Amino acid sequence: MSGMRIVFGLLTLVTIGMIIGALFQLAFIRRLEEASVSGISHWVDDKDAEVLRLGFVKPEVISWSPRIIVLHNFLSMEECDYLRGIALPRLHISTVVDTKTGKGIKSDVRTSSGMFLSPEEKKYPIIQAIEKRISVYSQVPIENGELIQVLRYEKNQFYKPHHDYFSDTFNVKRGGQRVATMLMYLSDNVEGGETYFPMAGSGECTCGGKILKGMSVKPVKGNAVLFWSMGLDGQSDPNSIHGGCEVLSGEKWSATKWMRQRIAS
Template sequence: MAIGATKMVLGLLTFVTVGMLIGALFQLAFIRHLEESSGFLPWERDEDARMLRIGFVKPEIISWSPRIIVFHNFLSPEECDYLIAIARPRLRVSTVVDTKTGKGIKSDVRTSSGMFLNHEEKKYPMIQAIEKRISVYSQVPAENGELMQILRYEKGEFYKPHHDYFSDEFNIKRGQRIATMLMYLSDDLQGGETNFPLAGDMECSCGGKMVKGVCVKPKKGDAILFWSMGLDGSVDPKSIHGGCEVSGGVKWSATKWMRERIA
C-alpha cells in the first residue's frame, strides 16, 4: 500500500513538473518573439539568463512515450570544446553497471572510452553553469545528479540498447535514476545516432542501418532529455536506448544521470 501511494505521488509530481516545464518553455518562446520584434533583449545583461542560454536553447518534443525532448543549442561551442579538453587526457575504457553488485564492469555491450568529472571540477564556473542549466531544464534538483560523464566513441564503437534505470538493490537503495541529459559535444562524424527503438513505429538510420524507433543525430551543442520513469513513478521499459555505431569520425558526448534522491 505504501509503495503504491509513493508511486502515485511521484507520478503526480512528475506530471506536474513536466507540465510546468513545457509551459515555461512556451512562455519563454512567446516572450522572446515579442522582444525580438521590438529589437530589445533585456536578458543579454542578465547573468542567470546567460547561464541558462535563454534565447538560444530551443526545445523539440520527440516523443511522449517514452518522454524525450531535444534541446537544440543547449551548450555553446566553447562549452563543448572545454568538456572535451578536460576529458581527453583521462579517458579510460568505459564500463557498465553490474546488475548484481551495482559496480562498474567492462562489457562488450559498450565499446567507448570515458571519464567522470570530480567534485572539485564541479566547482569550476563553466561546469557550474552547465549543471545549473541541466537542473533548471530537467526540473530536477542539482544535488540529485550524479557526476557528469564524458565519453568518446571512435569509428566502429557503439553502445547496445539498454536502460539507464537500475535493477540492482545497491543502487536502488541509493536512489533510482529518473532522467538522463545526454549532451552532444561534436558532430563531425557519420553514424553515432542515439536510437530509442520503442519510441513509435517509424524507422530511422542507425549507424547506416535502418532500425525501428526514433534516432537522434548528434549535433554539437544539442542535448537529449529523457525520463527512465513513467508518470506513475515506475520504471519505463520504453526508455530503452542505444548509441549507434560510429561509421566515421569521432563522437564526443557528456551524460548527466539524475536520481529521485542520492543517499
C-alpha cells in the same frame, strides 16, 4: 452613494492592474518568441539568462512515450570544447553496471572510452553553469544529479540498447532510482553515432547506417537529449530503452548527466 463610488473605484483599479499585468506578460512572451526565432538574447546583463542560454536553447518534443525532448543549442561551442579538453587526458575504457554487485565492469555491450568529472571540477564556474542549466530544464534539483560523465566513441564503437535505470539494489540505495538522463553532444562531423530509441514512434530511422524501427537523434555539437527513465506513474519505463549506434566515421563525443529520485551520494 459614496460607498458605490468607492467600490466602483476599487473595481476600476483592479481592472487596470489586471490589464497592465496582462500586457507585461504578453510583452515577456513576445520577447521569448522573438529570442527563439532570432537567436539573439534580449536579457542583456542578466546573469541567470546567460547561464540558462535563454533565447538560444530551443526545446523540441519528439516523443511523449517514452518522454524525449531534444534541446537544440543547449551548450555553447566553447562549453563543448571545454568538456572535451578536461576529459581527453583521463579517458579509460567504459564499463557497465553489474546487476549482481552494482559495480562497473568491462563489457562488449559498450565499447567507448570515458571519464567522470570530479567533485572538485563540479565547482568550476563553467561546470556550475552547465549543472544549473540541466537542473532548470529537467526540473530536477542539482544535488540529485550524478557527476557528469564524458564519453568518446571512435569508429566502429557503439553502446547496445539498454536502460539507464538500475536493476540492482546496491545503486538504488545511493540516491534512489534514476529518473532522467541529459545527454549532451560535444562534437560534429560524425557519421553514424545516433542515439537510438527502439520503442519510440511508429516509423523507421537510421542507426549506424542501418534502417531500424523506432526513433533516432543525430549527434549535433551543442544539442542535448533529455529523456525520462521513469514514467508519470512513478515506475521505471521499459520503453525508455536506448542505445548508441555504431560510429561509421569521425569521433562522437558526448557528456551524460543522470538524475536520481533523491540526493545522489
